[in-house]
Amino acid sequence: MTFLAHQGDLPRPQGSSERPPSPVPGTVAVVGLGYVGLPTALALFGAGADVVGVDTSPQRLDAVARGAVDLLPVHHAQLACALESDSCRFTSDLSAIGTADAVIVCVPTPVDAHRRPDLGPLSGACAAVVSHAVPGQLLVLTSTSHVGTTRELLVEPLAARGLHVEDDVLVAFSPERIDPGNEHCTPEHTPRLVGGAGARSTRAAAQLLAPTASRIHVVDRPETAEMAKLWENTYRAVNIALANELADASLALGLEPQRVIEAAATKPYGFMPFYPGPGVGGHCIPCDPHYLLSQLRAARQEAPLVTAAMAANAERPALTSERALALLAQDAVPVPGARILVVGVAYKEGVADVRESPALEIMSRLRDAGATVAYNDPLVPSVVLGGQELRHTDAPHERSWDLVILHTTHPVHDLSWLEDVPRLLDTRQRRPSRRAVPA
Ligand SMILES: NC(=O)c1ccc[n+]([C@@H]2O[C@H](COP(=O)([O-])OP(=O)(O)OC[C@H]3O[C@@H](n4cnc5c(N)ncnc54)[C@H](O)[C@@H]3O)[C@@H](O)[C@H]2O)c1
CATH class of the missing domain: 3.40.50.720 (NAD(P)-binding Rossmann-like Domain)
Incomplete structure (x- = not known):
């Protein structure tokens, strides 16, 4: 049976893992x-x-x-x-x-x-x-x-x-x-x-x-579907950059970004919530818009908004590591030898994927600054940083840390112990940053 020869009706979707009679020939x-x-x-x-x-x-x-x-x-x-x-x-x-x-x-x-x-x-x-x-x-x-x-x-x-x-x-x-x-x-x-x-x-x-x-x-035609996919992920990339910018603006105005987003999201039309974070990761958002931008550059067509959003997303991990160092500096904790734990290194919750994960750049930057960096991610047994293997730290609550960075929280994560850490940086800004010595 070939597809050219087959002229059937569209089959109905199947939700079961049992094997029904095949709607797909061959x-x-x-x-x-x-x-x-x-x-x-x-x-x-x-x-x-x-x-x-x-x-x-x-x-x-x-x-x-x-x-x-x-x-x-x-x-x-x-x-x-x-x-x-x-x-x-x-x-x-x-x-x-x-x-x-x-x-x-x-x-x-x-x-x-x-x-x-x-x-x-x-x-x-x-x-x-x-x-x-x-x-x-x-x-x-x-x-x-x-x-x-x-x-x-x-x-x-x-x-x-x-x-x-x-x-x-x-x-x-x-x-x-x-x-x-x-x-x-x-x-x-x-x-x-x-x-x-x-x-x-x-x-x-x-x-x-x-x-x-x-x-x-x-x-x-194929081109419409190709562009639709690029449009979908470029839309996400731009809105993530906007969420980061407006979350930082909210913080600068003394407001909690999470509360502001929750409030805005009660509008039943014209608003879709996007959330701040440490940057973008995975195989889609950091990559797909570059396929569009590269093609547009070749055609001498400008896309300044998308270009700016991608640059802002790419800079976010560096900004996050600067914020981490600033938290230590505020309490006069020397960076060389400071014990920093990153919670969750996968690029998003529920997956073991670290491709393009902002955590890798954040950890590299902090280590380059002299800090002793560890991570806890039950889904990721090890990562490679600058050619060296770093392994998952189990039972992080049994150790002491100068700073904990919340990067990705998986459903399996128990974070109750975070109440006791001296300094906390939540890259998704769901919890306020915490210092040992209040400002
Ligand atoms: N991962 C996502 O969340 C996601 C979501 C939507 C769309 N996509 C798109 O789907 C595509 C695949 O992404 P992915 O995340 O599954 O990639 P992946 O890296 O997880 O897997 C790709 C697989 O293809 C294999 N491979 C590479 N070259 C090959 C070749 N020439 N012949 C046969 N096998 C080869 C690799 O060994 C690998 O196992 C990408 O274009 C991506 O943008 C990914």
Whole structure:
């Protein structure tokens, strides 16, 4: 069965991890089994599809095989089921792409040290998909990237191989909206955008992805979906920068930011609360707007508001470490040898992900200033700072600290002991900063 031949109605979404009769014809290959690809593969498996997961990292494949991966509990249950099934397999062999009826690409789209888009993984994955593509296949790109990526990396190279979209193969873009660690908003409860390179592509991609989403919103072409994804995350980046600026303004005016935000959020329209923090982390907010900015720069189109917001977000960890040092200075605690604990180093609550986490820069800066830095994060056994491994500190309440920095609080964190610490800096400004000697 191929997607070009299949002309069924859209299947209804499935919420159960049991395997119903498959709404998805044939086999689906998911290329890239990270935070996005693995739950996507499991959702399709849960919806009844035969799945082959392809990843070039042996470490990742080993972690998947052992179930040692950062997933919501519901997805862990699906993984256990998938690992026991003949209908799901995981491999590093890229030629498996050629055995599938549909292929979903979910590889990373990071930025480099200069915050320039790094298209290496995506170009590599798409080149593999193009070279292994067979007539009748449906190919869906889900990685966040600049507008036009789907045509540049799939449609045009396929045509150069003699595979013409809509006639020989189907191609679509459908951005991922997963919010890792958020049990209230899983992909299965979130609408999904689909923009095909033609009507047949759109219909087939919508049919394939319907079991992974609450509903499918079809757009006119891949570029609209690509821009919508960039718009969504740029919106968040700008509003986070604004929340930081207005929280600092509130503090300067003697007000508690949390109370001000709670009050403003009672307005039932025209306001969505964003909260201050130590900076932005993870694979989306610090990276995605740079894909847009880079493309706009090349087109000589200015975006000063987005540029300023991204710069403000990037400076936030440095500002946070300056505030930490200022708290010590106010009590004349010498920085060399000062014992500083950072609570939570993941970039957000409920995940073990430290990619782009502001905590890493904050800890590096404080250590460079001479402080003795430790961290407590039950989800993150160790991090690497300046080439050196730093391990999670258990039972932090049994030690004494000159300063505790609240960076990320996981649901498993018990923070009752913080009442006894001499100095506290809550980077999310939910608790007022505390000093041993009141000002
Ligand atoms: N993580 C999120 O919260 C999130 C949310 C929405 C969208 N996205 C987007 O989804 C995409 C994937 O992000 P992620 O967080 O899952 O990335 P990730 O780094 O967690 O995982 C990507 C996986 O792809 C594998 N990989 C890399 N190159 C490959 C190749 N050429 N062939 C096969 N496998 C390859 C890696 O080994 C890794 O296991 C990105 O574009 C990201 O912007 C991420």
